[in-house]
Amino acid sequence: MKKNYLSIDIGGTNIKLALIDHSGQIQSKKQVRTPHEYGAFIATLENEIELVLDEIRGIAFSCPGKIDTETGMISFGGALPFLDGISFIDEFQPKFALPISVINDGKAAALSELWLGNLNGIENGLALVLGTGIGGGLILDGKLYQGKNFQAGELSFMMKPSDKPSFDDTYGKTGSAVGLVKSVNRVLGTEDLKDGAAAFEAINQKDPNVYPIFEAFAREIAYMICNIQAILDLEKIVIGGGISAQPIVTEEIRKQYRAIRAGLPFVEITLTEVEIDSCRFLNDANLLGALYQLLLNADEELSMPSI
Missing domain, CATH: 3.30.420.40 (ATPase, nucleotide binding domain)
Known part of the structure; x- marks a missing residue:
């Protein structure tokens, strides 16, 4: 066979x-x-x-x-x-x-984590995939939740208040990992604005010229997590996408998430902190999730x- x-x-x-x-x-x-x-x-x-x-x-x-x-x-x-x-x-x-x-x-990435990764055994969780925009896969009651129109988890389209709404007012823009890398490289003067290695070399060294850009990015993702958690009360959220291979990404998002909560004592007391981890699978995530x-x-x- x-x-x-x-x-x-x-x-x-x-x-x-x-x-x-x-x-x-x-x-x-x-x-x-x-x-x-x-x-x-x-x-x-x-x-x-x-x-x-x-x-x-x-x-x-x-x-x-x-x-x-x-x-x-x-x-x-x-x-x-x-x-x-x-x-x-x-x-x-x-x-x-x-x-x-x-x-x-994005949903394939979540399935790979549910099957064999860091959402294995989790009843209610989320794979949050950072790339050009923000993709995601929701796990509810131990299963992938796709929604009536198969578009649940399209986190890029979460909006912020604006008098004239545009894509610039979405988390897909302000939470873009590609945008982060470009912004850091502009400050560094890197010829290739898409050079992730150059950007994260500076970020990992906590270069004072660019680290605030990274902190602001991580804070955007942390605010998104706060809002998601207020609605869904998840057990665990795992961070995926190419940049999640850098441990500092999940570490800084977790740090910013806790700082937001600490600044809002009523929220901190009322809403249980969600566990934030990295995805287990990176380049193979979609391949495994598709098979699952x-x-x-x-x-x-x-x-x-x-x-």
Whole structure:
């Protein structure tokens, strides 16, 4: 019997592919550039699937956009707008006669943490994914909560009061990790404003010229957590996205969260502090979460190792 599944994480720059077994052990990984034209995009995926077709028993996709996990229908497509209105289930199931699932990339990250990561065993939690904007996946009653329109957890769209509302007034703008890196590098005079290594070298050294920028960023995320906690009363929130590989990110968010609470004694007394941790999985999160969605769809008995 074929033991592995093919998990595919579609990003605006690269497509990551992995062969993963039923217990979540990654057997092999690769990545290819993402074509930005529909025909070339589908041809690339078909070619990669054909290469491993004899080894797999299902295909799991993680993808940007609003995803109907029941039909596989993609809306909007994020950085890949040509995917709007496309169903990967309709596109690939007739060709390969295999079970296929599709899930939003932020929600895939949450599922990976629920299955094998730092939300394992948590009834009510949140994976908060910091990137260009802020994605998220809510775990309520031990399950991913997607909402009526499959858009629960789109934290970028949380608004702040404004006389003339714009995207600048959203947490997706003020809590953007990409925006943070660019702001720090502008002050440093770094040629490449997207150079995360340069930005975090200065942040980790607590360079007085840029550390206040980082503190303000962490405080934005902390305020968001305060508001989420007031509504949902979660057990645990895990911080994901590329910058979460830097321990100082979760540490500073936790510090700012506690400082906000300490400044509001009534809130501190009334609302229980939520645990804030980092995600266990970084680059592999979407691959693992996509597979977990496929297994849930198939109603298979899942292997849930203790952490």
